[in-house]
Amino acid sequence: MDHSTRRSFLKDLSLGTAAFSAAGRQDKPASMPGRPSSGTLEAQAAAPANIMAIAAHPGDAFFAMGAAVALTVRRGGQGVFLSLSLGEKGSSSIAPERYAALQREAAISAARRLGAQAEFLNYLDGEIAASEEAKLAVCDIIRRYKPNVVVTHWRGSWHKDHVACYDIVEDAVFYSGLPALTRQHAAHNVAKLYFADNWEDATGFAPDTYLDITPVFDVWREACALFPMWRGETGFRYDDYYSSLSVARGCLSGSAHAVALMSPPEQLVRHVQAL
């Protein structure tokens, strides 16, 4: 942790403490607009979650985040996949226009297979910018669906679109929780933010949460198989990688299949009265 990060962490820690003190009990909403609050985690965990996966490209949404969405839906919650672009430049053999249509079709079918919904923002693949327009567009979709859990990219990525997505989502979650920011839909606080385990976002990725996805492993894999790239048609062996990764993560967490997630540091702060 560098000094600037440490400073921001300490700042977040003090803000988080203030938020918890103001909330008083865990069944009250977070009091810090736009910030996940560690004080609400237990109460949120008791209810079926409403989850949104926000990714730069449809493949990221379903391969790295889709099992968590599938599990949430299986448990009675709601799931939404938001892709900032269609990943239309991801094939060396299929023209972008045709590939965009295939990607959209696959995402809609895969979301349906998992009982979730698919949303798109149609930014250009490879050219996603962390603009105010994009942050507000994502804010609007968060406010419309009201997820209490958002999963997105970790910033430690070699892919510029993934880094932009991280930046967009961080600010969109913040904007969503600001009552004074007037948009079409009312303000909504996202209780938990997680970063997904993605082969392209591995720099500094340190998982702290393991989710047992065994009950949905088969249906999640079937949904992913609707994408040409999952089947290895764009080069990388996605099925081999993510299927075996779920076994490896499961080995670390005592289940057959698991996904590993990373939390923002302030989300891990605990408030206790005894150790």
Ligand SMILES: [Zn+2]
């Ligand atoms: Zn991607």
